[in-house]
Amino acid sequence: MRDYLEFEKPIREIEERIEKLASAGTARASVQEEIRKLRAKLAQAEAELYGNLTAWQRTQLARHAQRPSVLDYVGAFCREFVELHGDRAFGDDRAIVGGFTRFSGRSVMVIGHQKGRTLKERMQRNFGMPNPEGYRKALRLMKLAEKFRRPILTFIDTPGAYPGIGAEERGQAEAIARNLLVMSRLTVPIVSVIIGEGGSGGALALGVADRVLMLEHAVYSVISPEGCAAILWDDPTKAPDAAAALKMTANDLLELGVIDEVIPEPVGGAHRDPQAVAERVAKALSAHLSQLEELPVEELLARRDQKYRKMGAVADPRLPAS
Amino acid sequence: MAWFKKHKELIPESRKRPSVEGLWLKCNHCREIVYRKEVDRNSKVCPKCDYHFPISVQERIGILTDLGTFKEWDAELEPGDPLGFTDARSYRDRLKAQQEKTGRKDAVVIGEGAVNGRGIVLGVFDFSFMGGSMGSVVGEKICRAADRSLATRAPFVLVTTSGGARMQEGILSLMQMAKTSAALARLGEARVPFISILADPTFGGVTASMAMLGDVIIAEPKALIGFAGPRVIEQTIKQQLPHEFQRAEFLLEHGMIDMIVERRHLKETLSTLLNHF
Ligand SMILES: [Zn+2]
Numbered sequence: 268m269r270d271y272l273e274f275e276k277p278i279r280e281i282e283e284r285i286e287k288l289a290s291a292g293t294a295r296a297s298v299q300e301e302i303r304k305l306r307a308k309l310a311q312a313e314a315e316l317y318g319n320l321t322a323w324q325r326t327q328l329a330r331h332a333q334r335p336s337v338l339d340y341v342g343a344f345c346r347e348f349v350e351l352h353g354d355r356a357f358g359d360d361r362a363i364v365g366g367f368t369r370f371s372g373r374s375v376m377v378i379g380h381q382k383g384r385t386l387k388e389r390m391q392r393n394f395g396m397p398n399p400e401g402y403r404k405a406l407r408l409m410k411l412a413e414k415f416r417r418p419i420l421t422f423i424d425t426p427g428a429y430p431g432i433g434a435e436e437r438g439q440a441e442a443i444a445r446n447l448l449v450m451s452r453l454t455v456p457i458v459s460v461i462i463g464e465g466g467s468g469g470a471l472a473l474g475v476a477d478r479v480l481m482l483e484h485a486v487y488s489v490i491s492p493e494g495c496a497a498i499l500w501d502d503p504t505k506a507p508d509a510a511a512a513l514k515m516t517a518n519d520l521l522e523l524g525v526i527d528e529v530i531p532e533p534v535g536g537a538h539r540d541p542q543a544v545a546e547r548v549a550k551a552l553s554a555h556l557s558q559l560e561e562l563p564v565e566e567l568l569a570r571r572d573q574k575y576r577k578m579g580a581v582a583d584p585r586l587p588a589s
Numbered sequence: 590m591a592w593f594k595k596h597k598e599l600i601p602e603s604r605k606r607p608s609v610e611g612l613w614l615k616c617n618h619c620r621e622i623v624y625r626k627e628v629d630r631n632s633k634v635c636p637k638c639d640y641h642f643p644i645s646v647q648e649r650i651g652i653l654t655d656l657g658t659f660k661e662w663d664a665e666l667e668p669g670d671p672l673g674f675t676d677a678r679s680y681r682d683r684l685k686a687q688q689e690k691t692g693r694k695d696a697v698v699i700g701e702g703a704v705n706g707r708g709i710v711l712g713v714f715d716f717s718f719m720g721g722s723m724g725s726v727v728g729e730k731i732c733r734a735a736d737r738s739l740a741t742r743a744p745f746v747l748v749t750t751s752g753g754a755r756m757q758e759g760i761l762s763l764m765q766m767a768k769t770s771a772a773l774a775r776l777g778e779a780r781v782p783f784i785s786i787l788a789d790p791t792f793g794g795v796t797a798s799m800a801m802l803g804d805v806i807i808a809e810p811k812a813l814i815g816f817a818g819p820r821v822i823e824q825t826i827k828q829q830l831p832h833e834f835q836r837a838e839f840l841l842e843h844g845m846i847d848m849i850v851e852r853r854h855l856k857e858t859l860s861t862l863l864n865h866f
Contacts, residue, residue, distance in 0.1 A: 428797075430817030430825045435835060436843045440796035440816035444770060448802055451771035452778065467754075467763060468797045468816075475767045489754050489763040489794075499676035499756065513759045514672045523671060525760050575771050576732065578764040579725030580669030 269539075272327050278316060278535070281309045313534050320484070322516050323507035326492060328484040329463045330426075333538035335545065337364060337379030337422035337462070343545035345370050345377065351408060353400075357437060360401030362393045362425070363473075365408040370420065371553040376412035378405050378473060379422030382463075395464075396429035399442035402472050406446050409453060418456040418556055421473040426491065428469030443472040450475035451575065456559035456567060458552055460530070461485045461517075462537075477571050478555040479525070481517040482544070483532040487525070488515035525578065527555075616640050617789075618811050632852045634810075641789060641809040641852050646698050646713045649748055649788075653856055654702035654711065661700040663733055668695055668726045672759045680757040683719070691718045695726035696751070699734040701743065705860040710738040712747040714788075714795075721751035723795050724758040728765025731799060735772035735783075744782040744863055749800045753793020766798035773802050782866040784859065787814050787837070787846070805862060806846040807855070808837035814846075 271279040285305045288298055320328070328334070341348050345368040353359040365378035382395030389395075405421075412419050428439055450457065459476040465487030481487065490498075492510035497503045514520075517529040530547050533540035559567060614625045618640035628635060632652070633642040644652070650659050674680040688694060696718040702711050712734045714721040731747070738745035754762040776783055785803025787796075789812035797816055800806075808814060815835040823830055833839050840846045850858045 428816065430822045432822065432826065432828075432831065432834070435815050435817065435822070438801070438843070438845050441801040441845060443797040443816070444766075444799070444801040447767050447770035447798055448774045448777070451767065452774045468766060468794055471763055471766060472797075475771075487760060489759055490756050495756055509676075512672065512674055512676065513756070515760065520760055523760060525764060572771060572775070575764065575768045578768055579728055579761050580671035580758065581725050581729045582667040582669055583663075584665050584667065 270331065270333055272324075272331070274324050274327070275316070275535075277312055278309065281305055281312060285309065317534055317536075321507065322486070322510035322513070322519075323492065325484045325516050326464075326486050326510050328536045329486045331463075331536060331538055332384060334424075334463050335537050335541045336381055336384070336424060337377070338381055339541060340422060340462070340545055340548060341368055341377055343542065344549035345375075348377070351411075352404070354403035354407055356403060357400045360393075360398050360404060361391055362395050362397040362429070363401035363405050365405060367417070371549065371556070373556075374417050375420055375556075376408055376417050377420045377422070378408055379462075380425040380470075380473065382424060393429060395425045396427060397425065397469060397472075398429050398431070398434045399437040399439050402428075402439075402442035402446050405473055406442075406449060409446075409450065409457075413453050413455050416455060418458070418560065419453070419476075420552060420556075421457065421459040421476065423459060423461045423465050423470045423474050423487075424463035425466045425469050426464055427466035428472070443468050446472040447475055451571065452568065454564045454568065456556060456562075458555050458559070460548060460552065461487050461526070462548075465515075466491060475571075475575070477559050477567060477574075478527045480528045480530055480548075480551055480555070481520060481526045482530050482537060482548075483517055484536050485517055486510075486515045487517075487520055488513050614642075617642070634852060638811070639851070640811045643716055643750065643789065644852075645717075646693075646715050649713050650698075650702065650711065652852060653746070653748075653859065654704060654709075655706065659700055659702035659711065661698060662737070663699060663730055664694065666694060666726050666730060668724055668758070670757075671725070671761055672757070674757040674759070683757070687718050691715060693718055695724065695730075696721045697723075697727045697730050699730045701737070704746075704856060704863065707860065707863050708741070708743045709863070710734050710741070710743050710745045712745070714748060714750045716750040716790075719755065721749070721795070722753060722755035722762075723751060723765050724755035724762050725765060727755075728762075728768050731765075731769045732772040735769070735776050738781055738783075739776050739779055742779075742781050744784060744866055745776060746784045746786065746859065747799060747803075748786040748788055749791045749795055750788045751791055751793070751795035753795055763794065766794045770798045770802060773799060777804070782863070784862065786855070786859075787812055789813050792816070792818055801845070804866075805848075807848055807850050807858070808840065808846050809855075810837060810849055810851055812837045814840055 348368040350366040383389040383392035457476040461481040492506040495509040496505040520526045537544040616635040619638035621637045699712045787808040
């Protein structure tokens, strides 16, 4: 059974009518004709709806309970996943998973946020909101990968780093900062994919990479639309306006030069055809990784450096306008 | 995360209007009413509880560097409006108003100076400019400061007061965290010291990048320092926060900073420390 979002109601209605007619099992020509007409209508409605999604609608799709997670992708196109646990200092944060796996003929380190699907899983994984030990586990695994010259793949999907007392006591800010610093200098290729929600610093802490890819309906932002609306509009119900203003969709980010590629999703979103999406993600990851593996380490680091050094919108009046 | 929530919430009335009129002042920490002249004489420190009131960038430079040695760099760098951002007001209008208010193009000042004769690169955040928030110009200037520090091998000293990343520049603000951390990583590899001084308040994306990356991290007494703002945490966990949560003393106890130094001892401490680098 599919979970429909509020804005998908027109699609749901047509699908339900088709289902009802089909389940009657009649071969009557008039019924078959009706189904055919409805299918055409459905295709048109879908093309219209999903071809013109607002930033807020995409945010909802990015947070969809059925959306494929890092473990789904690993299951779909990796072999021999050996999950590794713990930060060797405090605990094992289940909001982040990681381990060695075989991807497209090579050994890689894969790390990602894992939100969980059922309520029980979500609680265990803290809804994908890591504590410092999660980021420190990720850091440990990245250094392990570097030590054994394995490339790193990260999958980003989090509402953000957890805002809790323990998180502050154990240095949430330091853990994130350390990851940014270390990732900028790791001597192996890093490719990140934003597969769902890219929630601010909690997402970036796994997302400093040579290439950053993003699924078509994924979002990535400095603050959640709800948070932004509460502060700047003084009204959390203005989240759709904030989502639009923040320019947080994959195409926005491509235009801003923050990401390198948008991976198209099936009509209706990744959860409608996880296998198809997994194949596209695997193909893109493999292509980027192969390119990066060709580069000497100094070149890899120099390019990573320049890429981040250029980010931002600054006007220097002393320089001629380009 | 809602980094920005905090700086708005954290700004007590007294700081929102840093007016100089009135003989009396209410302390942001102990809430006692104190005699303004006494606070001024005491390097803007509360005589009742030792809270360090916010000071201007000029005052900060005066406290840390030898008289007349500071030279500012890149003051003319201006923010763009990459998102064409508008809420109740457009980002451009906000910027213009802040620039007129502060006489500055953005929320950080960088330059060179001397501490008891030792040359340093210095960066100082200006909280009065949009809550010291970090957008592209702040990120770029921190990187330029780090690059100059790398080129001259003069230690980089940075004083932070910030609500975090600047929402109005969206994802590009977030990227400044990666950009500045990368610059500090290069500095670290070259073994050039980076000293981070945390003043009240330091939050969000600034804490979660440069502020916590100091080779040595110093905080001012009672400064509020954290990743998430107290109100965001309270709303998330639906519990009361511990006493003095996220104060400098709390961070020291939890091993997050090296020391708490009173403002009047800051220059001497820095100077002594730099002898070891
Ligand atoms: Zn006081």
